[in-house]
Amino acid sequence: MAETAMLRKRMSVSASESPEELRPPAWSFVPRAFAPLLVGTVVAGILYFFVQPAIGGFGSNLLLFAGINIILAVSLTIVNGFTGQFSIGHAGFMALGGYTAAAIVYYGSFKIYGDASFHGGLVSWTGRAGGFRGPLLGSGDLLFVGATVAGGIVAAAAGWLVGLPSLRLRGDYLAIVTLGFGEIVRVVLQGTDEQLRRYDLELIRSTPMLKLMNKLGGALGFIGIPAYSTVFWVYLWVAIMLIVAVRLKHSSYGRALLSIREDEIAAQAVGVNITRYKVRAFVLSSFFAGVAGALYALQIGSINAGELGFQRSFEILIMVVLGGLGSVSGATLAAIILTALPEVLRFVDQYRMIVYSLLLIIMMIVRPQGLFGVREAWDLFRRRRPRGGA
Amino acid sequence: MSDAIGDNLLLDVRDVSIRFGGLCAVNKFSLALPPGALYGLIGPNGAGKTTAFNLLTGVYRPDGGSVYVQGKRVDGLKPHQIAHAGLARTFQNIRLFGELSVLDNVRMGAQMRGWHGLPGTLLRTGRYVKAERGIDRHARQLLDIMGIASREAEQAKNLPYGDQRRLEIARALATEPKVLLLDEPAAGMNPQEKHDLMQLIRLIRDRFRLAILLIEHDMKLVMSICERITVLDHGETIAAGNPSEIQANPKVIEAYLGEPV
Amino acid sequence: MTQLIQTLTDGIAVGSLYALIALGYTLVYGILQFINFAHSDVFALGAWLSFTIATWFGLAAGSGATTPPWYIGLAVLALAMIGCGIVGFLIERLAYKPLRAAPRLNVLITAIGVSLLLENVGQLEGMFRGHHFKIFGPYPKAMPALIPDRVLLHFAAVQFRLVDAVVLGTALFLMVAIQWLVFRTRLGMAMRAVSFNHNSAALMGINVSRIISATFVLGSMLAAAAGFLYAMKYAQLKQTADNVWVLLGLKAFVAAVVGGIGNIRGAMLGGIFIGLIEFFGVAYLSDKYRDVYVFSLLIIVLLVRPSGILGKATVEKV
Amino acid sequence: MPLLSVRNLDVCYGVISALQEVSLEINRGEIVTLIGSNGAGKTTLLRTISALVRPRRGAIFFNDVEITRLAPHEIVRRGVCHVPEGRQIFANLTVHENLLLGGYQERDANRIRASLDRCFSLFPVLAERREQRAGTLSGGEQQMLAIGRALMSKPQLLLLDEPSLGLAPLIVRKIFQIIREINAEGTTVFLVEQNAHMALTVAHRAYVLQTGRVIKSDVASNLLQDPEVKKAYLGG
Amino acid sequence: EKQSSSSSTQPATGSASGGAIKIGHYGSMTGSEATFGVSTDNGIKLAVKERNAAGGVNGKQIQLITYDDQGKGQEAVTAVTRLIQQDGVVAVLGEVASSRSIAAGPVCQREGVPMISPSSTNPQVTEIGDMIFRVCFIDPFQGYVGASFAKNQLKLDKAATLYNRSQAYSAGLNKEFVNAFEKLGGQVLIQQAYADGDNDFSAQLTAIREKNPQFIYIPGYYTEVVNIARQARKLGVTCPLIGGDGWVSEELKNAGDALDGCYFSDHYSQEDKRPEVQDFLKKYKSEYGKTPDSMAALGYDAANLLFDAMKRAKSLNGHDLADAIASTKDFKAVTGNITINEHRDANKLAVIQKIQGGQFSYYATVEPPK
């Protein structure tokens, strides 16, 4: 039979290849692993040293918020876009990270320097008053970076907790649980004790750090935090976030997440431990949300849980959907657009929010798949995408 | 039969049962697949064939009985663990990753054997690159074999039905299983296509040295390709034997075939 | 003892308001599998429309004002329901219908957009081309009393009031009515068919668009009824973008989910349940964590029964 | 005068063209079958006729009235009934309710009862399972329900999309027998089938669709003998 | 007619502004706290209109630019940065809520542009730096006023409080009241809290009723007080309710007779015969058709105090202007005679208003603590 012969031929094409030829040379590891990060650092440096002075305070203010929103939107993309788990409590993670970092930096500064003013270095310098003095990579920077990571870790731990129910709950039910979680975080943070102030220096010094963690300012919010986040730090984190998200998406790991989104039963049938992946997606995503919260708190110098309720979560969700569910570049672009839009709309005055909401509805109707659909900006320029190792 | 018992069995099912409420969907189902077997599972609609597959692959947890894959007991394990043990399947109602590309669907299967963790993924270690290249190559080979390599960039949901079925098989094969369960792989194909597919299935079995268990309603096909056939009705195994025995079995004729084919 | 009974009556009274709002959520969700986040805003609109209409009738709030005859109240209610029904119809036609084939998340975002729109349009007040205009404005207003403020039952210091009885009664009545509508009428059958699959329903000769519109109009009218009763119970209406509406909507939604979203009796049960949890929590645990009780209850219920108390677990056949 | 006439139909999904220049006619009282391999566009054609898909070009006439632009429910009202691929019965409703939905546009209770009775006499199993939720029926029963439901509206034209898919041999024969009965009672049937042999046996006429184009049309018995058709669709 | 009371948000385009002096206002003009932002803006707009009609400041017209911050800290920061950097305002007015003043205040401090908050009462607001001022009471003072009035004048010893724990104003005032009342020898039997968006207070009121206090201190806004009062009365709580300046509003009439015999502390009395007060009331009423709430009055005062300082300042440069504001003494404002103290807070007297039949009227004056 002719077809059978052809089939046999097709079967035999696969000459066995030695696995060793697939392995790249060892020296290539370092550039492959870190080149994008280096590029990111350089870009962040350029933004900080050259672009920021050029665009002035207002522009760089927007630049900062855009960066923070990018981190939030892309991190939510990991859960909502890649894994298909419907989460609308992202602001809760942000709040946790923000308060944690704020408390560490604020109370830490008192413990270390005896006051809560700025002790930064070159890349934390916002040029706020006077000239820059102090060490090049000031000690305050280290505290700040540590606090940011700690904020991420606390949020990630919460993400783990929230990820657990996602094993049992589907779709809208999970959504409402994450929403409930976010609201609980908000209410609890709003119910914390009053912040200790500089008059209480001795008390701060003598109280262990963990005990200070319930003195987070209550209704007023946590205030008077030295503002370390600068364009440099924010965009360094943006770079890390983007690298993580893109590498994740174009890897087996990310495909496993995508397969959960597509069909959980089929995913299991090809060996994906959906439990583990869902929880990890939540943990990873909330880590970065926590980092974003930390950057936010340490940029404005205060953070208020009252503003980080589900409405804030919705804003982030809107960025994700507008960008195209699962599209990293789309979420990034949407974050930038939605940060700038309210400012662009200032000219319509009291109708601003009305125009904003109308635009939102219209955008959803004319482009339901989002800016880029599930694809990435760069896919639009390429016909075929030779991805992976090929 | 007794000659099939031993360590060399790829799949050994003993007396698995499940009830849904009052309904006993599968009762004391037993089956043994030696290497290279190509067996059939038939029965009227609602007999419990798909449910039997679900029991073997861990979608449902059996109420009783045991399942061994390559000598390893798998009943009670999670579906993904059973997949790792070497059992792969296709679904009666096609379950592809619809939004993903055809190639990605197969890669999803292939990644099971070339694993590496999150740090490796994020840092692109040598092991990761190697694994990823291996997955990619493996996936493309399978697409080639199944004859859908030309559609690798399309979204799976946009493939015609028949190609979707082929893609499901490719994805299952990519997990490098020892046992492959096919649930009505030829449904919705015309006789010619069915014929081609069956050739393909036979060749796959030879090439990958698999044991295959097949659910199918097309008797011509089942009888011509399967070496042994088990017949279910109302969850009970009413007959098992080679095609000619089955075709002659009055119980089977009454419950399923209607009249000799 | 007094406190116990007081807490119980208050919890039930507020819970039945939640239930009333939850009915609308559940109806729309049950038929369209879609969380209508704008529901709480239609509810707010219902309350404000009731106020506006009552003002047209020349009614005013405040000391000395007497309750008008009962049919005035009924007329206000009817007009508010009609108004909200029209708004619901327009929202569905203009904002949701174009998204029929789009992913559910898109519709959710659109709903958020609609919600923002209603909130911000409602609070508008200002100058336009030299003319002063106002939708509802940013200031709170007092709703004239249309239901006599009468105490029905006394128990020590605990009073059970007519308004609360009306809210509870309406919620129960509407629950039964909707249950009947959905399960006993042709329209209801069409609704259930649409809830399964739009195309299959269309192949039965069902005008899917009309059924969906009808569902929305009905949901909006339920919201209007709830808004009216809210206005009766709490007299002072805050501006449309105030957190009050959002929070009430959210809790009602939580109630619908706890009861099993899509399940009509579940909405009732969930509403009362949430109301009781809230009140007993505040009374016997701490006043600080009112919302925490509600959301914790939600999480616990869903962990134990992933589709709510009365919800049916949808098992996917593989 | 043909009951249904499809003229020069072009249908696309996005950029993918599914049907090109498809024309065909179905006369009153006929069983016409459409055969073709996977992805040929058979389902697409049926979906276009019942307006679930909009054609890019071309026109569809039913009883000499153009129905190309109507909404699906309006087409059903005119007497075209579609049993879709994959049955699509209302899983959470009972068998009885499914059937009632089939007769949704009929308001006269007596006529509904008459249709129900006819349906139950055609498919006695359904009468037994009257109050069972349709989702728990077996595959064959679901298929019978889908056909029964379509008959409730007393269609002039019944569109059947692969009614034998996934059914046991016994049931397949039964379904084809019922198709004949329905047709004998006066319903025109347009049957899409993969089981070409069976389909050509019951049908009067047939069309062959290949990658979106009609490549052959003839009396069914002729096609059954046609060497090309034999080779491509009947398994040699 | 010209851009006299311009609330325009157009960025400076040179031609439109001519030689006008630009001042900025940021507040929650939309969103859930719009009520307060709009009131404040109304007050400021009125002040600007009057000032411009009277020839402006030093011969120059005033142009007001109002930006909405939707009640969000992040937006507040952006709005203030924009006001200063893009629009080049010489001074900023805002915000009502302390948390947002605290978020955006550092921007003003850093850029050296004075900011006057009309109604942020938290002491920490002006601690941001020497550019930040306010014209309202601070919490400790008003808390003391409420406490001393209840204890010394009404001779009440047993208090309960009911406050909004998600609002800094309410929570802050509550804390200060409790401090002061206990210091004066009173006893606070129970403190109950609610949150933004709560509309049913019967659970808290039931708990309070159990304790049987002689009065309830309710440091909230009028938007909530009306409902609280009505519900309290329905529950049979008959004791007087006492509150702060957040109560001031004609919407109190919405409470019907539920608030009869209740008191609240205020900055001024509407019966005060001072021309500042009577003129303001009249103009406000004719402009907006209603009596001003305290947010409107404080916005009006903040703007006028700023104009006054502008006149006195060496230049409109930020530090000169800040010096001028800091040296304000006995400025005749609607809400009392304001002297800016060394903490950049306003020293002024408080009055107590009594409510009867939905109207409130002057009842007493309270001196600051010794």
Ligand SMILES: Nc1ncnc2c1ncn2[C@@H]1O[C@H](COP(=O)(O)OP(=O)(O)OP(=O)(O)O)[C@@H](O)[C@H]1O
């Ligand atoms: N999750 C479930 N819950 C309840 N009943 C179920 C479930 N899954 C299957 N069943 C029932 O078990 C019986 C066997 O179903 P199964 O799908 O295994 O049949 P099958 O032999 O594959 O039939 P077909 O040839 O039609 O696919 C049926 O009566 C079915 O309704």
Ligand SMILES: Nc1ncnc2c1ncn2[C@@H]1O[C@H](COP(=O)(O)OP(=O)(O)OP(=O)(O)O)[C@@H](O)[C@H]1O
């Ligand atoms: N929703 C869709 N989006 C994109 N392409 C589609 C869609 N549905 C069908 N197609 C494509 O249109 C073509 C015709 O499909 P159709 O389902 O009509 O084929 P068919 O003849 O019914 O095949 P089968 O025998 O498998 O049912 C196929 O190439 C298919 O991939």
Ligand SMILES: [Mg+2]
């Ligand atoms: Mg099956």
Ligand SMILES: [Mg+2]
């Ligand atoms: Mg088809």
